[in-house]
Amino acid sequence: MRxxxxxxxxxxxxxxxxxxxxxxxxxxxxxxxxDLISVPxxxxxxxxxxxxxxxxxxxxxQPVAPFNLTENWNLITRTIAPVIYQxxxxxxxxGEFGLGDINTTWFLSPRxxxxxxxxxxxxxxxxxxxxxxxxxxxxxxxxxxVVLTMQGRWVIGAIASNIWSFAGEDDRDDVNQFLxxxxxxxxxxxGWYLTSSPIxxxxxxxxxDDRWIVPLGGGFGKVFRLGQLPINASTQGFYNVEHPDAGxxxxxxxxxxxxxxxxxx
Numbered sequence: 001m002r003x004x005x006x007x008x009x010x011x012x013x014x015x016x017x018x019x020x021x022x023x024x025x026x027x028x029x030x031x032x033x034x035d036l037i038s039v040p041x042x043x044x045x046x047x048x049x050x051x052x053x054x055x056x057x058x059x060x061x062q063p064v065a066p067f068n069l070t071e072n073w074n075l076i077t078r079t080i081a082p083v084i085y086q087x088x089x090x091x092x093x094x095g096e097f098g099l100g101d102i103n104t105t106w107f108l109s110p111r112x113x114x115x116x117x118x119x120x121x122x123x124x125x126x127x128x129x130x131x132x133x134x135x136x137x138x139x140x141x142x143x144x145x146v147v148l149t150m151q152g153r154w155v156i157g158a159i160a161s162n163i164w165s166f167a168g169e170d171d172r173d174d175v176n177q178f179l180x181x182x183x184x185x186x187x188x189x190x191g192w193y194l195t196s197s198p199i200x201x202x203x204x205x206x207x208x209d210d211r212w213i214v215p216l217g218g219g220f221g222k223v224f225r226l227g228q229l230p231i232n233a234s235t236q237g238f239y240n241v242e243h244p245d246a247g248x249x250x251x252x253x254x255x256x257x258x259x260x261x262x263x264x265x
């Protein structure tokens with residue numbers, strides 16, 4: 001009987017430790033400057049674009065790699081390679097599919113932050129689009145910053161950047177674009193979490209009434225394991241309370257992130 005009770009105790013303890021580990025990984029993956037290698041695949045479906053209510057799809061492949069520069073500083077590299085289906089917004093059929101402009105960011109961040117975690121660095125956008133409608137055909141760069149706090153089960157913060165074009169095709173519009181993504185996450189012990197991380201953008205070159213995309217919404221996610229590999233899966237839905245005349249009215253986001261904690265196999 002004692003052996004049976006001990007086995008039950010051990011099983012419950014192991015389940016608790018696994019759940020706590022998944023919850024800790026969930027919080028790490030919600031930190032853009034965590035000392036954690038990750039490969040997110042973020043798929044955004046944008047609905048009701050243009051006069052014919054077309055649907056756009058953007059798959060962002062977003063590898064994140066940290067480098068330990070010194071005892072006090074990390075360098076976090078974040079690259080976004082978008083694979084885009086862009087519908088013809090002037091027609092009810094047709095469109096282009098291919099690679100968009102790749103952008104990469106380098107965050108310098110303290111290895112031992114306090115309650116306030118932060119990172120700053122440059123962002124560079126490369127004209128890698130396989131078709132002119134999928135990108136800007138401009139080289140662009142600017143500053144980027146991230147700040148967040150992790151208090152109990154909460155992870156709250158924001159990441160912001162602005163880029164300006166400095167080279168590229170002369171017959172294309174100049175680039176002056178702002179991005180703000182705030183994130184609010186509430187984590188449960190089992191690896192489940194609630195999340196809201198809308199991406200707000202502004203095109204400063206556009207008219208003032210046709211400049212912003214401002215989404216509101218959120219969703220949920222969970223960290224689980226495929227064998228020994230931790231995976232973070234989430235889904236969110238957003239309604240764009242502000243958007244350009246030809247811009248999307250709402251969005252669905254599905255994200256699958258492969259996590260590679262340092263020191264883990």
